[in-house]
Amino acid sequence: MDAFFASVEQLDHPELRGKPVAVGGSGERSVVAAASYEARKFGVRSAMPSTIARRLCPELIFVRHNFERYAEVSAMVIGIFREYTDLVEPLSIDEAFLDVTEDKRKIGSATIIAERIRREIKIKTGLTASAGISVNKFLAKIASNIKKPDGLYVIKPGDAEKFIENLPVEKFYGIGKVTAEKMHRLGIHNGADLKKWDKDSLLRNFGKAGEFFYDIARGIDDRPVEPDQERKSVGTELTYEKDLTTRFEIVAELYKLEMELMERLEHAETTGRTITLKIKFSDFRQITRSKTLHNYIHDFATLHREVTSIRKTLTLEGERIRLMGVTVSNLITEDCSDKQLHLFDE
Numbered sequence: 001m002d003a004f005f006a007s008v009e010q011l012d013h014p015e016l017r018g019k020p021v022a023v024g025g026s027g028e029r030s031v032v033a034a035a036s037y038e039a040r041k042f043g044v045r046s047a048m049p050s051t052i053a054r055r056l057c058p059e060l061i062f063v064r065h066n067f068e069r070y071a072e073v074s075a076m077v078i079g080i081f082r083e084y085t086d087l088v089e090p091l092s093i094d095e096a097f098l099d100v101t102e103d104k105r106k107i108g109s110a111t112i113i114a115e116r117i118r119r120e121i122k123i124k125t126g127l128t129a130s131a132g133i134s135v136n137k138f139l140a141k142i143a144s145n146i147k148k149p150d151g152l153y154v155i156k157p158g159d160a161e162k163f164i165e166n167l168p169v170e171k172f173y174g175i176g177k178v179t180a181e182k183m184h185r186l187g188i189h190n191g192a193d194l195k196k197w198d199k200d201s202l203l204r205n206f207g208k209a210g211e212f213f214y215d216i217a218r219g220i221d222d223r224p225v226e227p228d229q230e231r232k233s234v235g236t237e238l239t240y241e242k243d244l245t246t247r248f249e250i251v252a253e254l255y256k257l258e259m260e261l262m263e264r265l266e267h268a269e270t271t272g273r274t275i276t277l278k279i280k281f282s283d284f285r286q287i288t289r290s291k292t293l294h295n296y297i298h299d300f301a302t303l304h305r306e307v308t309s310i311r312k313t314l315t316l317e318g319e320r321i322r323l324m325g326v327t328v329s330n331l332i333t334e335d336c337s338d339k340q341l342h343l344f345d346e
Helices: 004-012 050-056 067-082 110-125 137-146 157-166 177-185 191-195 199-206 209-216 247-267 300-311
Strands: 021-024 032-035 061-063 088-092 095-098 131-133 152-154 233-244 270-281 286-292 321-333
Touching: 004 021, 004 032, 004 067, 021 050, 032 050, 067 088, 067 095, 067 110, 095 137, 110 131, 110 152, 131 137, 137 152, 137 157, 157 191, 177 199, 199 209, 233 247, 233 270, 247 270, 247 300, 247 321, 270 300, 286 300
Parallel strands: 021 061, 131 152
Antiparallel strands: 021 032, 088 095, 233 321, 270 286, 270 321
16 A cells, blocks of 8 residues: 555545645654655655654644554455455555465456556545565565555566666665665675675575575565464554653553553453563663463453563663563464453443
8 A cells, every 4th residue: 555544644634635744743752654655755754753754844744643544444455355366465554465376356467456456445445556566475575666656567577587686785675774784885786796695605694684685686485475374462562752760650651551452452352471571761772571471361460460570670760761562472362252351440
């Protein structure tokens, strides 16, 4: 989907159409969750601090997120995907891989399928979507970004080798900014440069990721499209406008995060055994501590007790904390009849 969160807001609020919009808070500690294409022209990007976004685009309009609405639209889009193939692997709320080797409607052309899907999304949701078509996940993902917004790009098997050789490494799916900078220092600037390196040299310089880099430089990606992947964790975190510095502030804010997390677990009808506490300090140092229980978490009292136990192993007083988060993993789906729905009635 194209600038998904921002596009939904512009769809629902006509007065925002054609204007630079950022989904997220406007405070000093806030970040941009999504930016409309009008805002992107000024250099505004997701994950950018809101203060910087405001400097880049003084006319930027900040709007609060509405995740329930985004999830509603996402479900509609996924439903459209499933009309054409059962092999749908969501990457996020606004993106998915589709394997249309055996399409339900017997169309026989991935390009035609993509065009029909994009047209149906526009008709049913009012939003635009871009698509990438190729022989594997790696190439399809790259192709999907080439004609954004509201476009489609195909990388044919016979064109893949030349396409990869000419592609800058920072455009490779799976190569982030830091890795790209390291590659530049090593003289690797595009796919052709990367292809010159043998597997051992890549492993030595990039660890386990070296094998992945070796393969994608040759267009090799045998990962199947995996539908209905299990959710691995449920969590919540918050970046604070003002650093937390006292024990009272830390305990109080953690309690709020625990309550929100318990509600999310109940909403997802799941629970888990591993609790992870994440702390980020004002100097951007970050620590995580995890604890795996013998039994699954079935009530708020257990969650609160175990998070408190983890917290007490850390020396947080005197530190300046800008972010805290709590996550539960090792999930299992619960029977709704066994759930304690009265936890927050008091």
